[in-house]
Amino acid sequence: MLALPICTAVMAFLFLGERMTRIRWISFGLAMIGVVMCSDIDYGNLNFGTGFLLGNVLILVGLNGSAFLNSYSKKVLQRYTPVELLFYTYLAMFVILTPLLVIMEGDVFSRIAVFTRSTWLGLFILALFHNWLSMVLFLKALKTLDATQAALSNYLITFFGLPIAAIWLDERLSPVAIIGGILVLGSTLLITLFKENRDSGLSG
Numbered sequence: 001m002l003a004l005p006i007c008t009a010v011m012a013f014l015f016l017g018e019r020m021t022r023i024r025w026i027s028f029g030l031a032m033i034g035v036v037m038c039s040d041i042d043y044g045n046l047n048f049g050t051g052f053l054l055g056n057v058l059i060l061v062g063l064n065g066s067a068f069l070n071s072y073s074k075k076v077l078q079r080y081t082p083v084e085l086l087f088y089t090y091l092a093m094f095v096i097l098t099p100l101l102v103i104m105e106g107d108v109f110s111r112i113a114v115f116t117r118s119t120w121l122g123l124f125i126l127a128l129f130h131n132w133l134s135m136v137l138f139l140k141a142l143k144t145l146d147a148t149q150a151a152l153s154n155y156l157i158t159f160f161g162l163p164i165a166a167i168w169l170d171e172r173l174s175p176v177a178i179i180g181g182i183l184v185l186g187s188t189l190l191i192t193l194f195k196e197n198r199d200s201g202l203s204g
Contacts, residue, residue, distance in 0.1 A: 037180025
């Protein structure tokens with residue numbers, strides 16, 4: 001996930017001609033440090049062996065697909081609204097992924113009758129906040145900001161994950177994780193507010 005905003009910056013350079021400024025490099029650096037601090041990585045058990053190579057390659061391909069969507073969507077938003085773009089994107093994903101679902105996990109349909117209330121609540125929250133509201137807000141931001149700037153907001157997933165884990169899972173927040181969260185939030189504000197101040201200064 002650390003690679004997603006970087007991949008988006010590369011795609012934005014290729015398709016939109018966006019450039020990485022000094023402030024953007026600083027913001028990306030602070031955000032990556034913050035995310036690592038939040039992640040509580042067990043460095044002693046990290047394994048970079050070839051057994052994980054295929055999985056890592058597939059994840060990287062998926063990240064670049066997301067990065068392409070994040071950057072190219074800025075062009076598409078000139079023609080469609082964020083809600084329309086989201087609808088057509090999910091419609092395409094439905095057509096592509098449904099056959100894979102039937103092949104790989106076709107038995108899930110027979111289990112729908114035994115879904116618990118918690119399962120339905122989780123699906124509802126996931127659909128409403130993650131798959132709809134957050135994406136609409138992201139696309140609205142993408143319409144205003146550069147794709148590189150909007151991509152940095154992906155690091156906020158880790159920032160918001162900390163208090164959610166503390167509240168719902170009773171996990172304790174370490175001082176390192178709290179400092180990391182502050183770095184992530186600060187880097188996001190830096191890359192967005194700096195552009196606003198610069199633009200307002202030029203217009204004045």
